Amino acid sequence: MSILAVGSIAFDSIATPSGRVENVLGGSGTYFSLAASYFTDVRVVAVVGEDFSPEHESVFSRRGVDIRGIEHAPGKTFRWGGQYLENLNEAKTDFTELNVFERFQPRIPAAYMDSQFLFLGNIHPSLQKTVRSKMMDVRLTGGDTMNFWIKDFRPELLETLKLINILLINDGEAKMLAGERSLPRAARKVLALGPQALVIKHGEYGATIFFRDGAFGVGKHPFRAPALPIEEVKDPTGAGDSFAGGFMGYIASQESLNREVLKRALFYGGVMGSFAVERFGTERLQSLTREEIEGRFQIFRELTHLE
Amino acid sequence: MSILAVGSIAFDSIATPSGRVENVLGGSGTYFSLAASYFTDVRVVAVVGEDFSPEHESVFSRRGVDIRGIEHAPGKTFRWGGQYLENLNEAKTDFTELNVFERFQPRIPAAYMDSQFLFLGNIHPSLQKTVRSKMMDVRLTGGDTMNFWIKDFRPELLETLKLINILLINDGEAKMLAGERSLPRAARKVLALGPQALVIKHGEYGATIFFRDGAFGVGKHPFRAPALPIEEVKDPTGAGDSFAGGFMGYIASQESLNREVLKRALFYGGVMGSFAVERFGTERLQSLTREEIEGRFQIFRELTHLE
Numbered sequence: 001m002s003i004l005a006v007g008s009i010a011f012d013s014i015a016t017p018s019g020r021v022e023n024v025l026g027g028s029g030t031y032f033s034l035a036a037s038y039f040t041d042v043r044v045v046a047v048v049g050e051d052f053s054p055e056h057e058s059v060f061s062r063r064g065v066d067i068r069g070i071e072h073a074p075g076k077t078f079r080w081g082g083q084y085l086e087n088l089n090e091a092k093t094d095f096t097e098l099n100v101f102e103r104f105q106p107r108i109p110a111a112y113m114d115s116q117f118l119f120l121g122n123i124h125p126s127l128q129k130t131v132r133s134k135m136m137d138v139r140l141t142g143g144d145t146m147n148f149w150i151k152d153f154r155p156e157l158l159e160t161l162k163l164i165n166i167l168l169i170n171d172g173e174a175k176m177l178a179g180e181r182s183l184p185r186a187a188r189k190v191l192a193l194g195p196q197a198l199v200i201k202h203g204e205y206g207a208t209i210f211f212r213d214g215a216f217g218v219g220k221h222p223f224r225a226p227a228l229p230i231e232e233v234k235d236p237t238g239a240g241d242s243f244a245g246g247f248m249g250y251i252a253s254q255e256s257l258n259r260e261v262l263k264r265a266l267f268y269g270g271v272m273g274s275f276a277v278e279r280f281g282t283e284r285l286q287s288l289t290r291e292e293i294e295g296r297f298q299i300f301r302e303l304t305h306l307e
Numbered sequence: 308m309s310i311l312a313v314g315s316i317a318f319d320s321i322a323t324p325s326g327r328v329e330n331v332l333g334g335s336g337t338y339f340s341l342a343a344s345y346f347t348d349v350r351v352v353a354v355v356g357e358d359f360s361p362e363h364e365s366v367f368s369r370r371g372v373d374i375r376g377i378e379h380a381p382g383k384t385f386r387w388g389g390q391y392l393e394n395l396n397e398a399k400t401d402f403t404e405l406n407v408f409e410r411f412q413p414r415i416p417a418a419y420m421d422s423q424f425l426f427l428g429n430i431h432p433s434l435q436k437t438v439r440s441k442m443m444d445v446r447l448t449g450g451d452t453m454n455f456w457i458k459d460f461r462p463e464l465l466e467t468l469k470l471i472n473i474l475l476i477n478d479g480e481a482k483m484l485a486g487e488r489s490l491p492r493a494a495r496k497v498l499a500l501g502p503q504a505l506v507i508k509h510g511e512y513g514a515t516i517f518f519r520d521g522a523f524g525v526g527k528h529p530f531r532a533p534a535l536p537i538e539e540v541k542d543p544t545g546a547g548d549s550f551a552g553g554f555m556g557y558i559a560s561q562e563s564l565n566r567e568v569l570k571r572a573l574f575y576g577g578v579m580g581s582f583a584v585e586r587f588g589t590e591r592l593q594s595l596t597r598e599e600i601e602g603r604f605q606i607f608r609e610l611t612h613l614e
Binding site: 086088181182183184185187188202204205206208210219220221222223224225226229230231232233260263264267299301302303304305306307 | 393394395488489490491492494495509511512513515517526527528529530531532533536537538539540567570571574606608609610611612613614
């Protein structure tokens with residue numbers, strides 16, 4: 001089934017201990033779409049500037065991503081520059097030029113209106129809410145957010161959280177959103193704000209999904225998926241968005257929607273995140289095969305499963 | 308089969324967000340022995356002072372731990388005081404009074420000489436080496452160490468590492484020992500120093516075991532066990548030693564010694580660590596049942612295993 005992704009398309013300049021690149025295609029919508037495209041039909045809503053070329057466009061179209069929702073606006077595409085130093089889990093931002101993204105008002109093509117799955121990338125919570133309210137056929141909505149919205153747009157974010165079925169955030173964001181230092185307690189508080197499930201991404205330690213009581217079937221416990229212990233992480237940019245793409249893409253590819261599907265989706269999220277960081281930018285996500293993905297899924301199993 | 312544990316016995320004064328206690332029985336040898344006692348016969352070598360009472364002794368003997376190796380020396384028992392503030396993963400030490408532990412020279416009773424498993428707790432690496440060299444029947448040696456020895460006693464530690472089959476340390480210690488920020492690369496470097504397997508403990512994110520090529524059978528990948536997402540960690544003191552006790556105790560209880568046994572042992576390590584932190588000091592480890600342990604093992608499975 002089709003998934004609609006709303007997010008950013010950006011040109012990133014990145015420095016890591018493994019090297020540096022300038023103005024490579026990135027952004028949450030890009031990483032998400034490419035990762036999800038290995039599982040299901042993906043439609044993307046985003047905005048780009050005049051510097052977005054047919055070659056950039058072909059990165060999406062070669063993966064079968066429907067790009068009719070990419071709006072071309074006068075001006076330059078969103079640009080971000082950052083570096084990863086001591087800690088590969090955390091980027092130091094050098095610059096952020098919002099450019100056309102500053103006035104982004106998601107416009108949803110008529111052809112997208114029948115989407116059954118929706119992913120609201122990390123944009124203003126009021127825009128997330130507007131998009132969600134327009135999509136009448138959506139069965140499941142995933143969403144992301146970040147410290148900036150949690151801190152300065154809390155009322156708007158709380159409204160949006162009521163409409164999100166599965167929230168995907170990292171440890172620091174979960175603790176900040178809940179005002180709580182214990183991760184399991186933070187999870188319980190976040191689930192009380194609306195979502196039926198909460199995915200907390202722990203970087204190199206994997207991710208945990210917490211369920212609200214009775215949501216997606218029965219079960220008493222959260223579920224934890226590992227990350228791959230990768231000797232050389234070339235570029236962590238987009239790992240979280242690729243995780244979300246694998247997670248949501250797998251869910252959208254399944255007939256039923258239950259805890260077992262969500263658990264497997266958590267593994268596929270880890271799988272796609274692990275591929276993303278092997279090369280700079282989206283390079284690795286552009287040329288995967290389903291066999292490589294299934295092979296890595298098996299490695300994730302071996303990493304965690306007893307006989 | 309019997310396991311001999313060499314370590315510290317201490318009286319701890321601990322403050323956490325859940326409360327505070329003074330002079331409760333603790334120390335690496337204590338937590339390790341109690342945790343391991345649920346799986347196998349445990350013998351302990353340690354030193355205590357005149358303030359170590361029959362009631363303290365009975366904590367060990369009630370669990371069937373052989374205490375003939377506890378030396379009673381003139382003076383006071385090792386005392387440690389610390390607090391856990393923002394971050395429950397890290398203690399701030401208020402005071403350390405080594406007392407009788409300062410001149411600790413492990414003496415191994417003749418009745419212990421047939422021990423087939425050995426755990427060298429976090430003591431001076433030269434003492435660890437001396438103990439190991441005396442034990443002729445040992446099939447497998449586990450060991451622990453810490454930043455102090457890694458930094459200031461590196462040559463002695465490197466000698467000892469050649470005699471340790473499985474080293475159990477945390478993320479920070481592994482990175483420091485290897486001089487390497489990437490955990491998988493650090494693991495490879497540590498394994499080149501001697502151990503056939505390396506267990507890296509990640510606190511609330513669980514633990515990973517890395518194998519040297521060909522050690523303990525075939526297999527290409529490390530293995531990761533979760534930690535239990537516990538809403539209220541009362542007191543993290545001794546979690547790592549309890550983990551080691553569950554891990555080594557389970558191994559010593561098994562006939563064969565292969566990767567599958569070590570993987571299960573990693574789960575049992577997590578199980579015992581999760582019990583330890585539920586109450587202050589060793590309280591929870593004193594009164595467990597094997598049924599409770601197996602029940603939690605099942606929860607650890609549910610936390611990680613797909614259908």
